[in-house]
Amino acid sequence: MKLLLKIYVFLIFVVAIIAGLSRNISPSKTGNKYPLTSAIISIQPFDGMAQKDVLYIQKKLQKICPNTEIKATIPLPSSCLNFNKTRYRADSLLKFLNKKTPAGHLIIGLTNKDISTTKNGIVDWGVMGLGYCPGQSCIASTYRLSKTNTLNQLYKVAIHELGHTQGLPHCPEKTCFMRDAKGKNPTDEEIEFCFNCKAFLIKNGWVLQ
Numbered sequence: 001m002k003l004l005l006k007i008y009v010f011l012i013f014v015v016a017i018i019a020g021l022s023r024n025i026s027p028s029k030t031g032n033k034y035p036l037t038s039a040i041i042s043i044q045p046f047d048g049m050a051q052k053d054v055l056y057i058q059k060k061l062q063k064i065c066p067n068t069e070i071k072a073t074i075p076l077p078s079s080c081l082n083f084n085k086t087r088y089r090a091d092s093l094l095k096f097l098n099k100k101t102p103a104g105h106l107i108i109g110l111t112n113k114d115i116s117t118t119k120n121g122i123v124d125w126g127v128m129g130l131g132y133c134p135g136q137s138c139i140a141s142t143y144r145l146s147k148t149n150t151l152n153q154l155y156k157v158a159i160h161e162l163g164h165t166q167g168l169p170h171c172p173e174k175t176c177f178m179r180d181a182k183g184k185n186p187t188d189e190e191i192e193f194c195f196n197c198k199a200f201l202i203k204n205g206w207v208l209q
């Protein structure tokens, strides 16, 4: 009898975990306030980004969201520097971008400087990009990208971070744009959004083939 009770409790526990996990990945429960059907994507270049590179990203982003705009280039705020002034804090930059962004807009910052956040217990962990999940702002940096395939990789980082703004978490699929970089740069292995991520984004108004 005791054993049966233990099995019963264990089964309830397993069902609860599965229910919890599926809630995290369910495309129908995104809580996303800024689906691309109603949002404008503002591209915010920071000093050092070449205008032609910004235009390239805009052209690519227009294919998934026709309403994009490029804001005037601005300096990176010195208040967002890390403790030894070697990198800019990506989380502080997201807060900075958020303050500048009215309702109905998503904003993506583009920089060629190194950016960092706190991850896996490491206080100053260098990243290619960061985005609220969900939220209005994200940022992508060329600093950690390949010197020969920079723009293609920057676009992949940009749509990964914009995917986060929609509430899309990381994806275990190796070829999916939502793959977790885990401190490396796997963007050349990423080919497209996988079936599940694509379905999630299409529900949020993304134009994806």
Ligand SMILES: [Zn+2]
Pocket: 160, 164, 170, 179, 180
């Ligand atoms: Zn991510």
Ligand SMILES: [Zn+2]
Pocket: 171, 172, 173, 176, 177, 178, 179, 193, 194, 195, 196, 197, 198
């Ligand atoms: Zn995926």
